Amino acid sequence: MDPPPPQPPPPHPCNPYGAGHGGGEMPYQDADHRLRALAGRAEGFGRHAIGGLHGAVYHVTSLQDDGRGSLREACRAAEPLWIVFEVSGTIHLQSYLRVASHKTIDGRGQRVVLTGKGLQLKSCHHVIVCNLMFEGGRGHDVDGIQIKPGSTNIWIDRCTLADYDDGLIDITRQSTDITVSRCHFARHDKTMLIGADPTHIGDRCIRVTIHHCFFDGTRQRHPRLRFGKVHLYNNYTRNWGIYAVCASVEAQVVSQCNIYEAGGGPPKKTTVFKYMPEKAGDREDVVAGLVRSEGDAFLNGALPCLIGGPAPGAQEAVFRPEHYYPRWTMEPASPALKDTIQLCAGWQPVPRPPDEC
Numbered sequence: 001m002d003p004p005p006p007q008p009p010p011p012h013p014c015n016p017y018g019a020g021h022g023g024g025e026m027p028y029q030d031a032d033h034r035l036r037a038l039a040g041r042a043e044g045f046g047r048h049a050i051g052g053l054h055g056a057v058y059h060v061t062s063l064q065d066d067g068r069g070s071l072r073e074a075c076r077a078a079e080p081l082w083i084v085f086e087v088s089g090t091i092h093l094q095s096y097l098r099v100a101s102h103k104t105i106d107g108r109g110q111r112v113v114l115t116g117k118g119l120q121l122k123s124c125h126h127v128i129v130c131n132l133m134f135e136g137g138r139g140h141d142v143d144g145i146q147i148k149p150g151s152t153n154i155w156i157d158r159c160t161l162a163d164y165d166d167g168l169i170d171i172t173r174q175s176t177d178i179t180v181s182r183c184h185f186a187r188h189d190k191t192m193l194i195g196a197d198p199t200h201i202g203d204r205c206i207r208v209t210i211h212h213c214f215f216d217g218t219r220q221r222h223p224r225l226r227f228g229k230v231h232l233y234n235n236y237t238r239n240w241g242i243y244a245v246c247a248s249v250e251a252q253v254v255s256q257c258n259i260y261e262a263g264g265g266p267p268k269k270t271t272v273f274k275y276m277p278e279k280a281g282d283r284e285d286v287v288a289g290l291v292r293s294e295g296d297a298f299l300n301g302a303l304p305c306l307i308g309g310p311a312p313g314a315q316e317a318v319f320r321p322e323h324y325y326p327r328w329t330m331e332p333a334s335p336a337l338k339d340t341i342q343l344c345a346g347w348q349p350v351p352r353p354p355d356e357c
Contacts, residue, residue: 026344027181027212027329028157035355036082038104038128042155043328044209044231044321046179049155051104051128055080057355060112063089075099084352085110093117096146099127107131109352118144118164121151121175128155133347137164148196149173156180160346162187167221171208172196176228179209184216184346189241191218195226198249199281203227209321210235211328214345215244217264225251225289226278231321232258233330236341239263243274244302250280251289252318255296257333259341262302270303272296292318297333 031037039053058081061069071091074083080102088110096117099105101124113133121127134144144161147154150173161168161183168185171178171194185191192210195203206228212235215222219241223230226248233254237244238261247253255273262270275288291306298304321328331337 042179044179045207046155049153052080052082060085096120101125104128121147131158134161143167147171147175151175154178158182160184174202186216189219191221192223198278243271246274247289248276249278253291257295260302261299
């Protein structure tokens with residue numbers, strides 16, 4: 001069945017941070033004009049991800065877990081591939097689906113749901129995952145998308161993730177230069193873990209950008225970060241069950257123009273930024289992380305909790321995104337932005353673009 005026609009995004013207000021930080025529109029508005037226009041187009045730390053840009057187009061024709069024409073057959077191939085789907089439906093994964101380097105898994109044009117297990121991006125590079133649904137992952141340590149160890153240049157865009165036994169997206173074990181954008185997270189507890197545990201000091205290299213995502217009533221970890229650097233902008237987080245964002249050992253979080261709307265409960269949960277002190281494996285001091293909030297909106301009684309966090313002046317020690325990439329598309333934290341994120345985050349009924357050179 002052909003997907004319904006896409007809905008146009010509503011207009012946006014002007015960007016308050018100037019032309020150097022992006023324009024007054026949603027990011028990637030022209031990325032659906034050509035099939036491979038996604039390559040190298042991510043904003044933020046994952047901006048160099050090209051996926052299967054230089055490979056052939058692989059057409060998934062089977063919803064079976066494995067075999068000819070299956071997604072698993074495409075993902076394990078050694079060569080670069082741009083993977084598209086000729087069928088809609090549910091793929092019941094019996095085991096983690098391991099994704100090799102230089103792959104684009106492009107769900108535009110179909111409605112494909114992965115269930116049972118999830119994707120495993122293990123020691124791989126240049127992977128783009130776009131416009132898929134993940135729901136109902138079962139088993140010990142089963143995540144929707146698991147990124148470890150040492151994976152780099154990853155972009156997760158326009159995916160809907162819900163109801164896994166462990167995390168929805170986990171980024172650990174020295175995986176870095178990753179962007180998660182326009183995703184919808186729902187019906188889940190431990191949503192996104194970045195940085196494995198205090199003994200994995202190699203995770204100091206982790207760098208992740210999360211933008212235009214909708215954290216919709218998930219309980220915690222939006223994200224929880226250890227050691228690394230995370231840039232959050234233009235996300236909408238509502239009705240969390242414990243806290244919104246957690247800065248654990250040595251974490252650095254930049255939160256810009258996000259919307260945090262308290263709810264959940266009863267009682268209603270209001271803590272936005274939580275600090276969890278831990279001892280790094282090579283240090284004696286027990287420390288939490290740092291958060292710098294700029295232009296965020298705190299609604300319905302949400303409490304940023306910045307005063308009760310790090311010592312005065314510590315926010316200035318948090319990294320500056322502009323030292324790592326020159327621009328990003330950011331809007332004020334406004335009611336218009338909240339409406340747009342709810343409409344545009346997650347799987348979208350967009351047609352598959354033509355593959356034109």
